Amino acid sequence: MAAKLKIKNLTKIFGPSPAEALKRLRAGESKATIFEATGNTVGVNSASFDVEQGQIFVVMGLSGSGKSTLVRMLNGLIKPTGGSIHIDGEDIAACSPATLRRVRREKVAMVFQHFALFPHMSVIDNAAYGLKIKGVAPDERRERAQAALDQVGLSAHAESKPSDLSGGMQQRVGLARGLATDPEVLLMDEPFGALDPLIRRDVQDELLRLQKTLKKTIIFITHDLNEALLLGDRIAIMKDGEVVQIGTAQDIVSQPANDYVAAFVADIDRGRVFTAETVAVEPAVLQLDGDTAGDAVRTMEEQNRGAVYVLDGEQIAGVVTYQQAAAADRESGTSDVPIAEVMITDYPSADPGTQLVDLYGHASTGLPIAVTDADNKLVGVVEPEAVFAQLSGDPAQDEAPPAPLADDAAQPAAAR
Amino acid sequence: MRPSDFLVIPFDEWINIFVRGWLVPNFRPFFRAVQVPITQVLNGLDAVLAFVPMLAITAIFAALAFKYVGRGMAIFTIVGFFFIDMIGLWPETMTTLSMIITAVLFCCVIGIPLGIVAARSDLVWKFARPMLDVMQTIPSFVYLVPIVMLFGVGMAPGIIATIIFALPPIVRLTNLGIRNVRADLVEAAEAFGSTPLQMLFDLQLPLAMRTIMAGLNQTLMLALSMVVIAALIGGGGLGLVVNTGLGRLDVGGATAGGVGIVILAIVLDRITQGLGEQSKVKTVSLRQTLISMFRPGANAPAETGKVAP
Numbered sequence: 116m117a118a119k120l121k122i123k124n125l126t127k128i129f130g131p132s133p134a135e136a137l138k139r140l141r142a143g144e145s146k147a148t149i150f151e152a153t154g155n156t157v158g159v160n161s162a163s164f165d166v167e168q169g170q171i172f173v174v175m176g177l178s179g180s181g182k183s184t185l186v187r188m189l190n191g192l193i194k195p196t197g198g199s200i201h202i203d204g205e206d207i208a209a210c211s212p213a214t215l216r217r218v219r220r221e222k223v224a225m226v227f228q229h230f231a232l233f234p235h236m237s238v239i240d241n242a243a244y245g246l247k248i249k250g251v252a253p254d255e256r257r258e259r260a261q262a263a264l265d266q267v268g269l270s271a272h273a274e275s276k277p278s279d280l281s282g283g284m285q286q287r288v289g290l291a292r293g294l295a296t297d298p299e300v301l302l303m304d305e306p307f308g309a310l311d312p313l314i315r316r317d318v319q320d321e322l323l324r325l326q327k328t329l330k331k332t333i334i335f336i337t338h339d340l341n342e343a344l345l346l347g348d349r350i351a352i353m354k355d356g357e358v359v360q361i362g363t364a365q366d367i368v369s370q371p372a373n374d375y376v377a378a379f380v381a382d383i384d385r386g387r388v389f390t391a392e393t394v395a396v397e398p399a400v401l402q403l404d405g406d407t408a409g410d411a412v413r414t415m416e417e418q419n420r421g422a423v424y425v426l427d428g429e430q431i432a433g434v435v436t437y438q439q440a441a442a443a444d445r446e447s448g449t450s451d452v453p454i455a456e457v458m459i460t461d462y463p464s465a466d467p468g469t470q471l472v473d474l475y476g477h478a479s480t481g482l483p484i485a486v487t488d489a490d491n492k493l494v495g496v497v498e499p500e501a502v503f504a505q506l507s508g509d510p511a512q513d514e515a516p517p518a519p520l521a522d523d524a525a526q527p528a529a530a531r
Numbered sequence: 532m533r534p535s536d537f538l539v540i541p542f543d544e545w546i547n548i549f550v551r552g553w554l555v556p557n558f559r560p561f562f563r564a565v566q567v568p569i570t571q572v573l574n575g576l577d578a579v580l581a582f583v584p585m586l587a588i589t590a591i592f593a594a595l596a597f598k599y600v601g602r603g604m605a606i607f608t609i610v611g612f613f614f615i616d617m618i619g620l621w622p623e624t625m626t627t628l629s630m631i632i633t634a635v636l637f638c639c640v641i642g643i644p645l646g647i648v649a650a651r652s653d654l655v656w657k658f659a660r661p662m663l664d665v666m667q668t669i670p671s672f673v674y675l676v677p678i679v680m681l682f683g684v685g686m687a688p689g690i691i692a693t694i695i696f697a698l699p700p701i702v703r704l705t706n707l708g709i710r711n712v713r714a715d716l717v718e719a720a721e722a723f724g725s726t727p728l729q730m731l732f733d734l735q736l737p738l739a740m741r742t743i744m745a746g747l748n749q750t751l752m753l754a755l756s757m758v759v760i761a762a763l764i765g766g767g768g769l770g771l772v773v774n775t776g777l778g779r780l781d782v783g784g785a786t787a788g789g790v791g792i793v794i795l796a797i798v799l800d801r802i803t804q805g806l807g808e809q810s811k812v813k814t815v816s817l818r819q820t821l822i823s824m825f826r827p828g829a830n831a832p833a834e835t836g837k838v839a840p
């Protein structure tokens with residue numbers, strides 16, 4: 116997948132003498148000292164990252180960390196002091212006002228924290244605003260705005276005024292306005308920050324649902340780590356204008372780049388961040404016909420496991436524990452016990468994407484959990500201890516790290 | 532000992548030299564030309580108002596008052612206009628009305644664009660603001676003399692004096708209205724690629740309309756207050772009636788003229804105020820208000836009507 120946005124050394128300094136402040140910044144002075152010495156505020160300090168086509172890229176940070184400044188530079192609402200922003204190879208930081216207008220009309224739409232709906236226009240006129248600006252004919256405009264309202268479930272309110280709607284509905288209108296022009300990139304500056312927690316959950320799910328079909332490239336700003344972890348394909352954490360870490364939710368929770376990030380993720384519900392595949396390991400397997408209880412015991416002893424899965428061809432037949440296999444083997448003396456006799460057919464299983472919170476029950480059976488793909492093929496197993504270790508924030512497999520099943524491309528190096 | 536022992540500045544002489552010696556001879560044609568559109572608009576309006584029967588005009592104003600203010604104001608308009616007619620001042624009132632409409636029209640044509648430009652450029656506003664202050668604070672008698680010298684006497688110079696005096700509020704309030712449009716809305720319009728003109732017509736003017744109408748109302752009131760002064764340099768109408776009464780110490784005549792001005796002022800003031808209320812952004816519809824009145828559980832319109840935080 117190609118990078119849709121390439122951001123390099125993007126810097127913004129507010130104040131009377133950006134050039135001087137920039138020099139001090141390059142010399143390594145902090146945001147606070149630069150402000151005291153020169154009266155300039157460092158909004159964003161040398162941010163660099165790429166955003167892949169179709170991804171949700173979340174920028175997360177506390178208030179004042181420069182998130183809004185960063186996202187506003189991406190569509191030229193704020194002019195960068197330095198650095199470059201390439202969207203499909205076009206530099207937004209150094210283009211004419213006319214080009215910038217074209218990019219905003221054709222390619223990059225925005226959704227705002229406080230909705231910023233036009234109070235004198237009906238909901239449908241709000242949704243149609245971008246199309247009007249583009250010069251789309253009134254009939255087609257209405258049709259497309261209506262379609263955008265349908266997408267967010269607001270078609271019934273087309274003729275209302277924004278002020279007649281609840282906050283959650285208003286932000287849906289904001290989203291419809293952003294989607295109506297069918298932009299490739301959607302910038303969302305804390306879009307759900309002004310909503311009640313329950314409603315926020317709703318619109319988050321709605322966004323994920325829409326994104327499944329729309330596959331927009333989304334830059335999503337939030338100060339809420341849970342929201343970041345829920346929505347972000349990749350997450351950038353900002354502090355004092357700097358990007359301190361970029362990675363997937365799991366990267367950030369499992370390998371915080373510094374104490375700041377670590378403190379952030381400390382009370383995160385890890386059960387919702389990590390999935391079965393992140394703690395799964397290669398399965399040890401036996402075949403239903405041919406292998407015996409003795410084979411099972413040997414395999415488990417060699418691989419230091421408490422249980423192994425038994426396959427019938429490609430399909431899973433069941434699981435054998437060390438205790439049962441060893442007992443049967445001992446009692447039978449020299450004759451071979453077919454493995455089917457000691458096999459438990461009622462085994463726990465889960466999808467690779469299952470969240471760890473949903474594995475608690477399975478893990479408490481003591482059996483390794485079979486991780487199966489869509490064809491019910493065994494792709495890995497999750498040892499119960501691994502679930503609890505990951506949840507406690509102490510994946511104790513330092514000496515023998517689990518071989519993650521996800522391909523390596525999805526697990527880029529965490530920090531820059 | 533005092534400063535004038537050392538230096539006497541012939542300020543009045545300088546002004547004389549400037550106006551008489553330079554401005555008048557060099558710019559006479561220009562000042563004549565400026566009057567042409569004013570005279571034409573005035574004559575047109577005057578002809579229309581003289582042609583339309585008194586009852587028809589009363590009916591139109593009463594209807595406007597009913598629509599934008601209410602029944603009481605409509606009744607007042609009818610009674611007031613009948614009274615003016617019965618004291619024999621209808622033609623003068625119509626002359627004054629056409630002068631005022633002309634002056635206000637030109638104030639809008641000049642003032643609204645100026646206010647828009649001032650709202651968009653801090654630099655322009657920095658220069659415009661002290662000029663507006665001066666225009667509003669100089670006693671109008673002071674500029675009557677140069678106006679007479681430049682434009683002569685008559686209706687048009689009277690209207691020009693009125694325009695100068697009444698222009699500031701509409702400029703100020705247009706500027707204010709546009710500057711007060713919520714910054715996040717302006718940003719949103721910009722984020723969707725609006726050109727400055729699209730922004731102006733789709734967003735800024737509609738949202739500033741209420742403030743601009745308040746400016747129009749003030750401009751209109753200032754124009755009315757200039758009626759008597761404008762009559763000093765040849766403006767006719769009710770102002771002339773008052774002035775004539777003053778000259779002859781005819782208290783009855785002067786009072787009659789004054790009452791006519793007051794009635795006209797009240798009617799115009801209330802109607803333009805009502806217009807301003809109309810053009811505000813409606814946040815609560817009439818239907819909703821009714822619903823909320825009949826459904827005790829429903830939110831009060833004032834609450835649901837709030838613009839989102």
Ligand SMILES: Nc1ncnc2c1ncn2[C@@H]1O[C@H](COP(=O)(O)OP(=O)(O)O)[C@@H](O)[C@H]1O
Nearest residue numbers: 129156157158177178179180181182183184185
């Ligand atoms: N227009 C501005 N002028 C001066 N300083 C600004 C301006 N906008 C933002 N800042 C400063 O830049 C920093 C980053 O602000 P912002 O991007 O709004 O942060 P966030 O969105 O993460 O809360 C803050 O210190 C803020 O005070």
Ligand SMILES: [Mg+2]
Nearest residue numbers: 182183184305
């Ligand atoms: Mg912000």
